[in-house]
């Protein structure tokens with residue numbers, strides 16, 4: 001919970017950094033109030049400047065799947081730092097990370113490392129356009145693929161929280177080839193292909209949406225996307241920046257048993273340092289410069305520290321128990337919903353592996369449009385949980401994350417707090 005010292009810190013930051021933050025959703029604008037300033041993190045916990053400890057379900061927005069500051073990751077980064085921070089020349093480490101990614105996600109035959117999920121998604125669209133020689137692509141409302149101009153249409157995450165899905169500064173001509181429709185809307189996406197099929201380079205989606213809260217795709221929706229792409233020679237792009245190595249060892253594509261043409265990655269593959277990647281079919285990836293004509297570059301791409309953190313993280317994940325991770329998500333979500341039931345507050349929840357979401361809604365949420373109908377109780381719930389030392393994402397439109405460092409007792413304590421909070425909210429109604 002923000003203290004008067006945090007108010008001062010935030011005021012100081014706001015004088016010099018727009019909104020006081022370097023990424024909008026951190027500002028608590030989705031829930032009101034002053035953000036907590038974090039000083040350090042370890043395992044499943046973060047501490048604020050007053051040394052108050054919080055059980056953390058944000059996990060740096062996804063990367064901290066092993067828990068914060070995993071000793072092996074920290075040791076590997078410290079060790080490599082002594083040899084220099086960046087060379088701008090090839091390193092064997094990059095090849096090792098690329099190989100590790102292809103082992104864990106076999107649909108990826110070739111991969112290019114970048115420094116953020118935004119870069120990965122932006123580059124994947126450029127590549128898909130070049131490969132198909134077409135301009136249009138489809139994205140789904142509530143899905144967030146980073147902040148490249150042509151994605152800022154019906155975007156989720158911070159753009160949803162702030163109510164600015166179409167950002168000023170993006171010329172209309174930059175989004176004229178972005179086609180959008182609702183997630184899980186089979187009819188609408190079929191219609192888009194009927195009208196524009198021969199111009200559609202690709203369909204990009206978060207296979208489990210995490211930027212509008214957690215939303216699961218229906219089987220029919222996925223089958224429709226696969227067959228529409230196949231029949232129209234369009235590429236299917238899975239944005240696994242959030243779901244990659246998070247919902248399962250092989251990402252959402254393993255859970256859903258789908259081989260996308262291209263995949264974008266981020267978050268977990270940097271283990272807490274900035275790494276993104278895009279990869280997929282070799283015939284498509286071979287178009288990238290310098291092998292092919294499609295340009296994309298980065299001064300710090302493949303940075304040795306970041307690659308080391310990512311590689312160590314993936315190596316540890318190879319033998320980790322995702323069943324245990326999913327069990328914690330299940331226990332947490334069942335606990336929240338049960339508590340809601342007990343106090344007459346309807347809730348919906350879902351999870352996959354270490355990713356979960358809940359809505360204060362009385363009907364299942366299948367799209368961003370459904371999500372927007374959920375009750376604003378979330379804000380109250382969020383603040384009351386924070387007061388008690390449980391740090392959830394400060395927005396109703398963000399998935400939550402459980403890490404391998406969370407214990408049974410962390411989860412039980414969180415559920416107990418949710419009971420207390422929901423009882424309080426129900427009494428105040």
Ligand code: PLP
Nearest residue numbers: 116117118144145146241242266
């Ligand atoms: N794609 C998805 C699914 C994301 O969740 C995000 C970020 O939250 C991005 C892309 C953009 O990644 P980054 O913030 O690393 O640029």
